[in-house]
Amino acid sequence: YFQISLQCAVNGVPCRGKVLTVDNMNPNVKRVEYAVRGPIVQRAVQIEKELREGVKKPFTEVIKANIGDAHAMGQKPITFLRQVLALCSYPELLEDNKFPEDAKKRAQRILGACGGHSIGAYSASQGIECVRQDVARYIEKRDGGIPSNPDNIYLSTGASDAIVTMLKLLVCGEGRDRTGVMISIPQYPLYSAALADLGAVQISYYLDEEKCWSLDVAELRRALNAARQHCNPRVLCIINPGNPTGQVQSRQCIEDVIRFAKEEHLFLMADEVYQDNVYAEGCKFHSFKKVLFEMGPEYSSTVEMASFHSTSKCYMGECGFRGGYMEVINMDPEVKTQLTKLVSVRLCPPVPGQALLDLVVNPPQPDEPSYITFMKERTAVLSALAEKARLTEQTFNAVPGITCNPVQGAMYTFPRITLPEKAIDKAKEEGKVPDMYYCMRLLEEEGICLVPGSGFGQREGTFHFRMTILPPTEKLKVVLQKIRDFHVRFTQEFS
Amino acid sequence: MNAALSTRGGSQEKMTENGMMSRAKVLTIDTINPTVKKVEYAVRGPIVQRAVELERELSQGMKKPFAEVIKANIGDAHAMGQQPITFFRQVLALCSYPELLSDNTFPEDAKSRACRILQSCGGHSMGAYSASQGIDSVREDVARYIERRDGGVPCDPDDIYLTTGASDGIVTMLKLLVCGEGASRTGVMISIPQYPLYSAALAELGAVQINYYLNEEKCWSLDIPELQRALDEARQYCNPRALCIINPGNPTGQVQSRKCIEDVIQFAAKERLFLMADEVYQDNVYADGCQFHSFKKVLFEMGPEYSDTVELASFHSTSKCYMGECGFRGGYMELINMDDEVKAQLTKLVSVRLCPPVPGQALMDLVVNPPQPGEPSYDNFIKERTATLSALAEKAKLTEQVLNTVQGISCNPVQGAMYSFPRITIPEKAVKEATEKGQQPDMFYCMKMLEETGICLVPGSGFGQKDGTYHFRMTILPPSDKLKILLDKVKEFHQKFTQQYS
Numbered sequence: 001y002f003q004i005s006l007q008c009a010v011n012g013v014p015c016r017g018k019v020l021t022v023d024n025m026n027p028n029v030k031r032v033e034y035a036v037r038g039p040i041v042q043r044a045v046q047i048e049k050e051l052r053e054g055v056k057k058p059f060t061e062v063i064k065a066n067i068g069d070a071h072a073m074g075q076k077p078i079t080f081l082r083q084v085l086a087l088c089s090y091p092e093l094l095e096d097n098k099f100p101e102d103a104k105k106r107a108q109r110i111l112g113a114c115g116g117h118s119i120g121a122y123s124a125s126q127g128i129e130c131v132r133q134d135v136a137r138y139i140e141k142r143d144g145g146i147p148s149n150p151d152n153i154y155l156s157t158g159a160s161d162a163i164v165t166m167l168k169l170l171v172c173g174e175g176r177d178r179t180g181v182m183i184s185i186p187q188y189p190l191y192s193a194a195l196a197d198l199g200a201v202q203i204s205y206y207l208d209e210e211k212c213w214s215l216d217v218a219e220l221r222r223a224l225n226a227a228r229q230h231c232n233p234r235v236l237c238i239i240n241p242g243n244p245t246g247q248v249q250s251r252q253c254i255e256d257v258i259r260f261a262k263e264e265h266l267f268l269m270a271d272e273v274y275q276d277n278v279y280a281e282g283c284k285f286h287s288f289k290k291v292l293f294e295m296g297p298e299y300s301s302t303v304e305m306a307s308f309h310s311t312s313k314c315y316m317g318e319c320g321f322r323g324g325y326m327e328v329i330n331m332d333p334e335v336k337t338q339l340t341k342l343v344s345v346r347l348c349p350p351v352p353g354q355a356l357l358d359l360v361v362n363p364p365q366p367d368e369p370s371y372i373t374f375m376k377e378r379t380a381v382l383s384a385l386a387e388k389a390r391l392t393e394q395t396f397n398a399v400p401g402i403t404c405n406p407v408q409g410a411m412y413t414f415p416r417i418t419l420p421e422k423a424i425d426k427a428k429e430e431g432k433v434p435d436m437y438y439c440m441r442l443l444e445e446e447g448i449c450l451v452p453g454s455g456f457g458q459r460e461g462t463f464h465f466r467m468t469i470l471p472p473t474e475k476l477k478v479v480l481q482k483i484r485d486f487h488v489r490f491t492q493e494f495s
Numbered sequence: 496m497n498a499a500l501s502t503r504g505g506s507q508e509k510m511t512e513n514g515m516m517s518r519a520k521v522l523t524i525d526t527i528n529p530t531v532k533k534v535e536y537a538v539r540g541p542i543v544q545r546a547v548e549l550e551r552e553l554s555q556g557m558k559k560p561f562a563e564v565i566k567a568n569i570g571d572a573h574a575m576g577q578q579p580i581t582f583f584r585q586v587l588a589l590c591s592y593p594e595l596l597s598d599n600t601f602p603e604d605a606k607s608r609a610c611r612i613l614q615s616c617g618g619h620s621m622g623a624y625s626a627s628q629g630i631d632s633v634r635e636d637v638a639r640y641i642e643r644r645d646g647g648v649p650c651d652p653d654d655i656y657l658t659t660g661a662s663d664g665i666v667t668m669l670k671l672l673v674c675g676e677g678a679s680r681t682g683v684m685i686s687i688p689q690y691p692l693y694s695a696a697l698a699e700l701g702a703v704q705i706n707y708y709l710n711e712e713k714c715w716s717l718d719i720p721e722l723q724r725a726l727d728e729a730r731q732y733c734n735p736r737a738l739c740i741i742n743p744g745n746p747t748g749q750v751q752s753r754k755c756i757e758d759v760i761q762f763a764a765k766e767r768l769f770l771m772a773d774e775v776y777q778d779n780v781y782a783d784g785c786q787f788h789s790f791k792k793v794l795f796e797m798g799p800e801y802s803d804t805v806e807l808a809s810f811h812s813t814s815k816c817y818m819g820e821c822g823f824r825g826g827y828m829e830l831i832n833m834d835d836e837v838k839a840q841l842t843k844l845v846s847v848r849l850c851p852p853v854p855g856q857a858l859m860d861l862v863v864n865p866p867q868p869g870e871p872s873y874d875n876f877i878k879e880r881t882a883t884l885s886a887l888a889e890k891a892k893l894t895e896q897v898l899n900t901v902q903g904i905s906c907n908p909v910q911g912a913m914y915s916f917p918r919i920t921i922p923e924k925a926v927k928e929a930t931e932k933g934q935q936p937d938m939f940y941c942m943k944m945l946e947e948t949g950i951c952l953v954p955g956s957g958f959g960q961k962d963g964t965y966h967f968r969m970t971i972l973p974p975s976d977k978l979k980i981l982l983d984k985v986k987e988f989h990q991k992f993t994q995q996y997s
Contacts, residue, residue: 019736019769019806022836026673029844037627037846045626069624072617082592090588098598115574120820122571124547125539157659157824160848171528193847234521267521304521318622320853322659334524342531344539345695346662350852351822 031196035189035455040439041066044449059447063479065467066449068243068411070317070381073470078316078377080370081359084110088119088355102368110355119351125344127155127325128351131358135325138361143290148327154339155325155357157349159273159310162326164194166306169339170235170267171200180231182223182266184215186414186456186464188243201231206459209416212405213247217256224264236266241274241285241409244456244466246389248283248408254291261303268305273324276314279386280408289329305329311356313411315381323353323360385411388469388476395480401491402484407469414453414466417487423494435463441490446482533698537691537957542941543568546951561949565981567969568953570745570913572819572883575972580818580879582872583861586612590621590857602871608864612857621853627846629657629827630853633860637827640863645792654830656841657859659851660821661775661812664828666696668808671841672737672769673702682733684725684768686717688916688958688966690745703733708961711918714907715749719758726766738768743776743787743911746958746968748891750785750911756793763805770807775826778816781888782910791831807831813858815913817883825855825862887913890971890978897982901989913972916955919965919989925996937965943992948984 022030041064048062064072071077080103087093087107094104113130115121126132132155136148156162171179180201183191187204195202205223207213215238227233238257240249249257261268270288278285289307293300311323328336348354364370389407396404396415404415419427419434427437435452443449453464471479524532543566550564566574573579582605589595589609596606615632617623628634634657638650658664673681682703685693697704707725709715717740729735740759743750751759763770772790780787791809795802813825830838850856866872891909898906898917906917921929921936929939937954945951955966973981 018832018834018837019767020672020837021834022840024674024736025671025837025840029671029840032844032847034843034847037849038843067624069617070622071620072623074618077620077622086588086592086595089591090584093588093595096598096600114822115571116576118573118579118822120572120579120818120822121574122569122821157852158849164848169528169531170522172526190847197844197847234526265518265521302518316622319624320616320620320622320850322850322852330520332520332523335520335522335527338524338527338531341536341540342534342699345534345536345692345699346666347539347660348822348824350659350824350855352854353852 028197028199032193033189033196033455034193035451036067038451038455040436040443040449040451043440044443047443047447057447058445062443062447062449063471063475064449065471065479066451068313068468068470069319070313070411070470071319073468074472074475075317075381075470076377077318078374080364080374081316081318081356083370084359085352085355088352091117100369102364102370106359106362110358114351119355121351123155123348123351123354125346125348126340127153127349128354128358131155131354132325134358134362135327139287139289139327143287143293146290146293148289152328152331153325154328154343155323155349155354157324157353158312158319158322159271159308159324159326160190161322161349162306162308162324163190163269163271165339165342166269166326167194167198167200167235169335169342171198173232176230177232179235180227180233181235181237182220182227182233183237184239184242186244186453186458187237188239188271189455191237192457201227203227203231203233204457207242207245207247209405209459209462212408213242213245213414215249215253215257217260220257220260233264234267235269236261236264237269237271238288239271240288241272241277243271243274243410244412244414244451245405246407246410246412246414247405248278248280248285251284251286251291254286254288255295258288258292258295258299258303261305262299268303270305270307272307273310273313274410275309276382277385277411278409279389280406283408285409289327292329300329302330304331306331311353311360314360315378316356316360317381318356321353321356322350323357324349325357384473385469388473389413391473391476392467392469392480395477395484399484399487402487411470412466412468414456414464417463417465418491419463420491420494423490426494435465438463438490439465442483442486446486448479448482448486530699530701534695535691535698535957536695537953538569540953540957542938542945542951542953545942546945549945549949559949560947564945564949564951565973565977566951567973567981568951570815570970570972571821572815572913572972573821575970576974576977577819577883577972578879579820580876582866582876583818583820583858585872586861587854587857590854593619604866604870604872608861612860616853621857623853625657625850625853625856627848627850628842629655629851630856630860633657633856634827636860636864637829641789641791641829645789645795648792648795650791650829654833656828656830656845657851657856658826658828659855660814660824661773661810661826661828662692663824663851664808664810664826665692665771665773667841667844668771668828669696669700669702669737671837671844673700675734678732679734681737682729682735684722684729684735684738686739686741686744688746688955688960689739690741690773691957693739694959703729705729705733705735706959709744709747709749711907711961711964714910715744715747715916717751717755717759719762722759722762735766736769737771738763739771739773740790741773742790743774743779745773745776745912746914746916747907748909748912748914748916749907750780750782750787753786753788753793756788756790757797760790760794760797760801760805764801770805772807772809774809775812775815776912777811778884779887779913780911781891782908785910787911791829794831802831804832806833808833813855813862816862817880818858818862819883820858823855823858824852825859826851827859886975887971890975891915893975893978894969894971894982897979897986901986903993904986904989909971914968914970916958916966916968918955919967920993921965922993922996925992928996937967940965940992941967944985944988947991948988950981950984950988
């Protein structure tokens with residue numbers, strides 16, 4: 001701007017600022033934050049560039065333990081899934097003997113459902129019909145036979161897309177009638193970002209760190225009642241298994257939440273993208289849908305709910321494909337029509353992602369050629385994650401000043417860190433939130449990129465970080481050790 | 496049940512027939528986001544829903560006056576039989592399942608493209624998230640493509656954002672631009688007729704749509720006095736800040752002259768408007784004497800007074816041109832002269848959705864970095880590309896010719912894109928019957944055509960048109976022989992319809 005105004009002054013031309021500036025852009029967008037790819041990650045990327053340019057650092061690589069990106073950390077894709085995708089991309093390969101019959105069959109079924117038998121055609125906006133049918137069958141199998149109507153399934157561009165779409169539908173009202181949406185603290189910051197973007201009111205309910213991040217209905221009630229004074233609460237979001245906390249809610253808890261949603265007339269949003277990532281003894285994934293229906297018609301025919309799933313997590317880790325779906329339960333038919341209309345504007349979710357989802361819900365069966373390898377690969381990924389979850393918890397709990405709840409599920413650890421007063425003061429001097437200051441120091445000194453707890457929310461006066469458990473076991477051991485050493489050093493420096 | 500007695504937020508109690516108290520749902524048509532209700536998208540609207548129903552009835556064995564439904568409503572080339580480009584699909588297969596890199600059936604150039612793409616992916620897998628702005632090496636390739644296309648005008652990869660189809664980039668830009676309340680609410684100029692993504696996005700964002708009419712008599716050309724008229728009027732009730740133009744046009748197919756593009760740029764500069772240039776059909780140019788001129792190129796050729804100041808976003812996609820890869824949702828936008836702080840906000844905004852689909856990014860890389868002369872796949876690639884584009888050119892001509900032989904249909908030349916948007920004369924009696932039925936006359940017309948011939952088109956009312964005129968949009972995508980039949984049926988229907996309501 002300065003150069004242009006200088007130029008204008010020289011030319012004697014009246015000077016004007018840009019059409020689009022931070023002062024006249026969409027104000028909601030300015031309020032959006034997304035810590036998982038926020039300032040610390042931008043610095044990490046910069047450091048990687050410096051390393052490539054030969055700048056000397058105390059480390060030789062940056063370890064990006066900030067994001068749940070399994071393949072980036074070395075996890076291998078499932079062979080069967082990629083074979084079918086290759087066959088769908090280039091159907092000439094259907095003649096190739098290298099591919100097993102079950103892969104070819106799946107590919108042909110998918111292609112048969114595509115316009116012009118090509119994954120390059122737009123699909124129906126709600127998603128390819130036979131994929132939605134397969135998703136419905138998968139849900140029925142998972143939930144012990146409880147019926148799922150394919151018409152209630154909407155395929156989406158990752159689970160994020162569907163979550164944002166549902167929130168968009170739900171937001172209305174002005175001032176004190178503005179829609180309020182309940183979300184956990186800590187939460188996955190897609191929720192806070194979406195609520196900021198939509199100008200909805202975020203209603204935070206605290207998970208109980210002392211009780212392994214469990215959800216407490218009394219706390220839900222407290223948050224709701226407080227919120228009723230300044231907004232119109234209409235939605236309750238829950239992430240199970242949890243992100244960033246990893247807790248796997250008990251069946252009792254899920255029932256309590258459903259009961260609460262019914263009593264308080266709230267639309268339930270159940271983010272279940274980590275449903276296969278359950279590690280701890282005694283923990284089990286209970287889908288909200290299943291529990292809802294087992295509570296009988298008083299609940300199952302009234303509670304309005306949307307459940308979300310994705311191809312990005314679990315054992316697949318196929319983040320880049322942007323595959324996902326939501327199942328809507330008890331949605332008003334007129335609203336459903338509006339939803340269908342809304343998703344039609346963006347035409348359709350990416351078809352490769354839809355194909356991938358089809359394979360996830362319709363994997364090789366015991367009598368099929370790819371079954372053994374599939375099970376071997378799936379088991380290897382999930383058991384490696386379980387091992388790394390345990391290792392992480394153990395290692396962190398041995399560090400004075402770090403306490404780590406069991407990583408019951410998902411793919412993250414969210415340990416609490418004690419920061420010395422002097423460090424907190426230093427952070428404030430630098431205009432940084434204390435756990436951001438801590439994480440930045442860790443990044444600069446060890447090349448390890450984590451996300452500060454402030455990016456997810458935490459109780460006042462407490463500090464955390466979120467680290468993924470995704471690096472390969474040997475590397476993870478090294479990372480854990482470095483964090484341990486850093487924490488001890490840091491504590492000493494500010495003692 | 497105390498909470499249920501509150502009347503806030505739709506918790507009203509309802510008395511059912513048997514005297515039981517039941518509650519209204521949390522989410523109803525009255526409590527849904529009001530801007531969502533205002534959204535319409537005709538390309539997949541009511542007529543298409545009816546077409547899908549008819550297809551179902553046909554597959555269930557119901558007897559109809561036709562054997563199949565022809566979906567000429569949407570620019571979906573592969574669905575209408577167009578073949579994918581072999582090279583692209585080979586590379587995508589290699590990227591999906593890299594074991595194929597040891598397979599002799601794949602040419603070396605496909606393998607080397609695949610290796611380059613995979614190197615840029617986390618863990619060398621397409622399953623990893625990419626950078627939110629898009630894979631670095633792909634953005635670099637896009638920048639090089641733009642430089643080549645625009646005769647050397649420099650392009651900075653940092654100004655390139657890969658997107659989930661062009662629609663994603665367009666909606667994101669509009670979102671950034673919208674602010675203000677009441678008379679200072681952002682106004683956005685868009686052509687009539689327009690591609691209804693724009694009207695839908697503006698409705699959803701609660702922005703003000705400012706219509707400027709293209710000139711049907713002059714082959715849908717854009718007229719600066721008309722832009723001025725629309726703008727001056729709009730200034731009374733909103734704050735106009737953006738000007739959107741689709742070139743080549745959708746639904747109209749016009750390819751704007753270079754002079755016109757200069758005039759638009761000058762207008763945008765003078766009136767301080769952010770320019771949005773939707774150029775997804777840039778390879779689809781058929782008419783003699785027509786040429787695609789990118790807004791970026793023209794802007795820079797107008798000298799620094801313009802190229803240093805006019806804020807511009809240009810959009811492209813993998814869905815159209817000769818690729819037709821709609822399902823991959825590949826696209827990009829290039830931003831010119833965007834304020835640095837705004838750019839930081841944009842980067843932050845796109846990070847929330849993590850990244851565009853990686854297969855689509857890979858595909859875009861191939862589109863901007865296709866086989867070169869001397870490479871093994873070159874001949875075949877050019878052959879396939881030429882075949883697709885020349886078939887489209889032929890079908891564009893055929894469509895214009897046939898429709899212009901029909902009394903009551905007049906069709907401007909299909910200069911580019913993939914649609915014809917002919918004007919139809921609808922008899923007064925038909926207009927009356929439509930109005931009685933609460934239908935737009937051209938919707939009434941198209942619905943009848945669908946029920947009687949199985950041909951699904953989109954009524955002009957879905958795109959916008961001058962009051963009292965009627966149109967439909969039909970794609971030129973069906974294979975030539977099928978298109979001929981289609982055009983004859985349309986002709987036949989129109990004649991019958993006109994007679995019926997004479």
